Amino acid sequence: MSRTEFVLATAIILFVAFCLGWFANWLLHRFTRVAAGDVAQLDKMSQELHEAEETRDQAITYLQQREAELTNQLAQTEAELSAAMEGLRDARHEAEEMRAYIESQSKSADGADAVFASKR
Template sequence: MTRVELTISIAGALLTAFAIGWLAHWLWSRAARVASPRGDRADELAAELLEIEAERDRISAEAAAEVAAAAALLREREAELSAAMDGLGAARAELAALRGER
C-alpha cells in the first residue's frame, strides 16, 4: 500500500466515523427532546409571554384612550376659561364705561 492509498483510506475512515457520530448525535438529540420536560416548560413560558404581551397592549390602548379623554377635557376647560375671561373683560369694560358716564 502506497502512502497516498494509506492517506485516502485514513481520511475515508475518519470521514465515516464523523458521519456515524453526527448521525448518532442527531438521533439521540431527537429522541431526548421528545421526552424532555424542558419543551413543555418552554411552551408554557411562550404562552405566558403571549398573554402578558396581550395584556400590555390592552393596557396601553386603555391608557391612550384615557390620555385622549383628558386632553379633550382640558381643551373644553380651556375654552370655558377663555369664554369666562372674555366675559369678564367685557364686563370690566362696560363697568368702566358706566363709571365714566357719571
C-alpha cells in the same frame, strides 16, 4: 504497495472516518437533546409571553383612549376658560363705564345743586 492495496487502504480509512463522524454526530445529538420537560416549560413561557403582549397592547390602547379623552377635556376646559375670561373682561369694562357715568352724573348733580343753592 500495489494499486489494489492502496485502494483498499483508502477505502478503509474513508470508512473509519465516516464511522467516527457518524458516531460524533450521534453523541452530540444525544447530549444536546431537549428534554420533554424543557419543551413543556418553553411552551408555557411562550404562552405567558403571548398573554403579556396582549395585556400590553390592551394597556396601550386604553392609555391612548384616555389620553384622547383628557386632551379633549383640556381643550373644552380651555375654551370655557377663554369664554369666562372674555365675559369677565366685558363685565369689568361695563362696570368701568357705569362708574364713569355715575361720577359724571354725580358731578353734574353737584353742579346743579350749587347753581340751585346760589339762586336761593
